Amino acid sequence: MMEHTVYVEKQDSGIATLVLNKPQRRNAIDPGMMEQLAGILESLDQDEAVKVIILKGEGEHFCSGGDLKAGAGTTPTIENSRASLKKYCRVVQIIQQMEKPVIAMVRGYAVGGGMSLALACDLLMASESAKFSSNFLKVGIVPEMGALLFLPQTIGLYRAKELWFTGRVVEAREAWQMGFVNHVFPDAEIEEATMSLAQGLAGMPSLPMKITKRITNSTINQLLNAVMEAELQSSPFCAQTEEHKAYKAALRNNKK
Template sequence: MYENILFEISDSVATIKLNRPQVYNALSTSLINEITAAMEVASTNEAIRVIIITGEGDKAFCSGADLKSGLDGGLTSLGDSLRKNYNPMIKAIRNVEKPVICRMNGIAAGAGMSLALACDMIIANKDAYMSELFVGIGLMPDAGSMYFLPRIVGMQKAFELCSTGRKIYMDEALSLGLVTNVVPYEKLDETINELTSYYKNAPTKAIGLMKKVLNQSFNSSIEEILEYEADNQDALGKTYDFAEGVMSFLQKRTPIFKGK
């Protein structure tokens, strides 16, 4: 079914691995569409409670668009390519009401950096770097970078990173808040496993709605956010996990959440 990714579901965890190491996991149209399709499967499968996106090998998470592959056959513009391919992929990651963890095994450049930033958390190989390298070919960042960057690092730093395209090594990325944690490559899986062990046993509905409301936070007034909180808290008050959480608190035991 998939030719450009490895897609695995194991013990409530879905792993999407970009599998084009010969081109540093560069994004072809087929690869983008396979990521989107896998995200849709992970979104609708209730058994899946956490999603990991990573790349094959220890060199590159994703080096950005595969310039050699050109545009999708029926498209005539870069804008059309974004609307048809890249944008649905980014929206699928942001809209899924489950935690998405980027296992940034290597460099994340161009649209590969956008892909990483779209995830809820980034655990990065300390030898990796990030770069908004679009300016080097006369383009502006896309696939969501212009949305994510100023929200994370502020407007002036976002402008600098976009307009220079310079490499951002992991110490700086961590200090800027671009990544969640930085570890040696050999510790990457151990760190990811610790996170997934938490999230696959967490109240998934609550975490999903946290993500949904956080997505609205920069585009809403305080009055609107208060109402979003009230509406979504009302929905969570009717879930199994809320009842279990209250009961476990009263019984002084660890809750057993089912993500329902």
């Protein structure tokens, strides 16, 4: 039986909260988790009672990125690496293509694919403990899940390159100053503040909300498809390099 690493809570007000539920691994994402997330997102998109979606992580962190310890002992090929990455990309495409607004609520780490997942949402709320890093190059792969589009779109190309090339950690206040976080709240207030925003959006006329997202994302989605196809060609090859293999081996040995 597949472990339920994602669950959803619905409210009568039209808000659905989607929770990444692997707190023991800081909600690190894996292909099975992404399949579950995609399925739930598609179901929520068809549910007329749902007006707004909140995406968050269980516990103290949003998402620590791809679970590089998953599948330990196996030898990934380019083909199965590509198949796995497609599942990650599919989640991002669903969020961008669905007409309902999706709010990322970030506490703690949003690293690698976790940061990409947050950037794929329509709005991003962060607690003061939030820490972002698009550290793909340190891991030995290229930025994935639309990061190559979303990050320069929000903060500019040169700042985006700096974050990719260095992999440095950006704390919540700096992220807000850069422009990829909408609001920052104390940790004790982030849940209430995010829910208040979601309730406000749920109370807005739904049709113009849907049309606005559809129009504003129409050009983005064309670019996103091209960027993700490039990811699917490039990242699986990087995963075969000795640098990436060495990083994973060190991680398994708890050296990183």
